[in-house]
Amino acid sequence: MQINKNIAISDSGFIFNPSSGDSFSTNQVGLDIIRLMKEGKKNEEIISEIVAKFSIDESTVEKDLGDFSLMLRSYQLLNEND
Amino acid sequence: MSKLPYERPFIQKLNTGSMNKFGTKTEFAPVTHLDGVAVKQISEEYGSPCFVISERQIRRNYQNAVRAFKTRYPKVQFAWSYKTNYLSAVCNVFHQEGSWAEVVSIFEYKKALQNGVEGNKIIFNGPDKSLEDLKLAVENNSLIHIDHFDELYMLVGLLEGGKQKARVAIRVNMDTGIYPMWDRFGFNYENGQAWNAIIKILAHKELELVGLHCHIGTYMLSANAYATAAYKLCDLALAIKAKYGQAIQYLDLGGGFASSNTLKGSYLQGADIIPSIDDYAEAITSTVLNSNFPQDELPTIILESGRVLIDDAAWLIGSVIATKRLSDGRRATIMDFGVNLLFNAFWYDYKISPAQEFTHHMEDMVIYGPLCMNIDCIRENINLPLLNKGDQVVVHKVGAYNMTQWMQFIQMRPKIVMVDMEGKTHLLRESESLDTMMVLERMPDHLKKIK
Ligand SMILES: Cc1ncc(COP(=O)(O)O)c(C=O)c1O
Numbered sequence: 001m002q003i004n005k006n007i008a009i010s011d012s013g014f015i016f017n018p019s020s021g022d023s024f025s026t027n028q029v030g031l032d033i034i035r036l037m038k039e040g041k042k043n044e045e046i047i048s049e050i051v052a053k054f055s056i057d058e059s060t061v062e063k064d065l066g067d068f069s070l071m072l073r074s075y076q077l078l079n080e081n082d
Numbered sequence: 083m084s085k086l087p088y089e090r091p092f093i094q095k096l097n098t099g100s101m102n103k104f105g106t107k108t109e110f111a112p113v114t115h116l117d118g119v120a121v122k123q124i125s126e127e128y129g130s131p132c133f134v135i136s137e138r139q140i141r142r143n144y145q146n147a148v149r150a151f152k153t154r155y156p157k158v159q160f161a162w163s164y165k166t167n168y169l170s171a172v173c174n175v176f177h178q179e180g181s182w183a184e185v186v187s188i189f190e191y192k193k194a195l196q197n198g199v200e201g202n203k204i205i206f207n208g209p210d211k212s213l214e215d216l217k218l219a220v221e222n223n224s225l226i227h228i229d230h231f232d233e234l235y236m237l238v239g240l241l242e243g244g245k246q247k248a249r250v251a252i253r254v255n256m257d258t259g260i261y262p263m264w265d266r267f268g269f270n271y272e273n274g275q276a277w278n279a280i281i282k283i284l285a286h287k288e289l290e291l292v293g294l295h296c297h298i299g300t301y302m303l304s305a306n307a308y309a310t311a312a313y314k315l316c317d318l319a320l321a322i323k324a325k326y327g328q329a330i331q332y333l334d335l336g337g338g339f340a341s342s343n344t345l346k347g348s349y350l351q352g353a354d355i356i357p358s359i360d361d362y363a364e365a366i367t368s369t370v371l372n373s374n375f376p377q378d379e380l381p382t383i384i385l386e387s388g389r390v391l392i393d394d395a396a397w398l399i400g401s402v403i404a405t406k407r408l409s410d411g412r413r414a415t416i417m418d419f420g421v422n423l424l425f426n427a428f429w430y431d432y433k434i435s436p437a438q439e440f441t442h443h444m445e446d447m448v449i450y451g452p453l454c455m456n457i458d459c460i461r462e463n464i465n466l467p468l469l470n471k472g473d474q475v476v477v478h479k480v481g482a483y484n485m486t487q488w489m490q491f492i493q494m495r496p497k498i499v500m501v502d503m504e505g506k507t508h509l510l511r512e513s514e515s516l517d518t519m520m521v522l523e524r525m526p527d528h529l530k531k532i533k
Contacts, residue, residue: 023096027443030091056088068091074411
């Protein structure tokens with residue numbers, strides 16, 4: 001499960017999906033996660049990068065990442081084929 | 083290097099097509115203090131959830147209501163509607179301000195006596211008064227508002243042949259153009275029932291007909307309905323004077339003025355559509371002043387306002403237990419308070435504010451309480467900043483009918499605190515504990531052991 005490689009991300013948290021024409025807004029942590037996903041990072045790597053950058057514990061990030069992935073999937077930003 | 087503050091990852095689709103043309107009103111800012119006292123401090127000292135009542139706001143509401151009426155009419159008396167909030171400390175703020183007591187059960191009646199209200203300043207309403215209750219009310223010279231013929235005959239039976247007299251009024255129900263019509267209480271005006279009751283009372287010298295009462299409904303959005311109600315009570319009073327030569331001492335218009343809460347399903351905010359207390363006062367007083375009472379026989383106007391005087395004088399502090407994602411993608415936030423504490427969430431869309439700073443990202447969510455039942459929902463759809471476990475919120479305008487209609491179901495009831503005029507907090511009601519819950523239970527011997 002990977003993020004669609006062709007989505008456009010702006011620094012301000014603006015996301016554009018050219019295949020559907022949908023646009024989205026996200027926050028700093030969401031932006032970081034999407035970037036890391038785009039780089040092909042695995043969940044464990046994403047979690048440790050977030051924990052290193054923000055003052056938060058691992059289990060909270062793990063829980064939030066699961067929830068965030070659900071939202072990405074419901075917005076069809078994840079590539080279901082892999 | 084210090085780490086950045088964390089905010090739960092969040093993503094929201096931008097729907098340019100369906101933007102609200104009115105613009106969205108951000109209905110909140112963080113509410114960190116209640117009447118000058120920090121929310122954090124209150125919950126550290128008293129726990130969460132916790133009701134917080136503002137003595138200052140009660141007095142302000144009361145004085146404003148009295149001003150609205152007394153600047154328009156010479157003889158006005160308020161009677162605090164106990165059922166709205168009968169915490170004795172709350173009642174006593176009203177009594178200190180000069181309010182009488184309006185009660186609808188012997189429990190409330192005895193509470194008023196216990197609070198030091200003189201018997202002749204207690205209005206005893208309601209359909210459920212036993213012979214014993216009536217005896218007590220007669221002895222205390224209270225104002226007995228008769229609800230039905232069975233009560234009238236019971237009272238006649240009680241007093242017949244004796245020397246005691248009872249001061250009575252009848253409750254009148256009527257068509258004021260408002261649906262639904264509250265015709266299950268009292269005697270109907272239009273079909274002549276009220277007049278029949280009046281004739282019966284006047285035929286008994288042990289009953290002194292001192293007033294006429296009505297309560298046309300609650301959360302009334304039309305001030306004009308009160309003009310109609312006042313008109314019909316005046317009509318009855320003047321007819322009694324004309325036919326029997328007896329002046330009626332007071333007209334009791336009941337309660338029902340709306341508070342600024344928003345009714346469920348209302349597109350507009352409550353505060354934008356409700357009449358002001360001055361609108362209600364104008365409708366009532368101008369009607370009575372324009373009736374044909376001789377100047378020296380103007381009846382006193384009594385009001386039994388409840389929610390309008392107390393709703394915005396109390397908050398509920400609560401905390402986030404958990405956040406979830408529902409199967410359809412909506413966010414669900416579970417709080418440590420539910421319909422067990424906010425019974426009126428069935429009718430109101432309570433305003434809820436975060437109690438701490440938040441970022442600008444917002445989320446639509448459902449707010450659930452902690453009960454294991456489906457109907458335990460406080461807001462079906464509310465837009466709030468991202469909330470996390472442990473965050474605190476403040477629910478606004480919860481003063482009316484919650485601290486009396488709350489239920490001990492699954493959870494025990496929490497503390498109630500008052501902030502006084504100097505900003506000091508006082509505990510008004512302890513939280514329930516297993517011990518307090520067990521005080522009323524009894525165990526048959528054969529069930530004491532389970533092995
Ligand atoms: C007889 C009577 N008086 C006064 C009230 C207080 O009403 P409110 O809180 O709407 O002002 C009620 C409430 O139902 C009532 O039944």
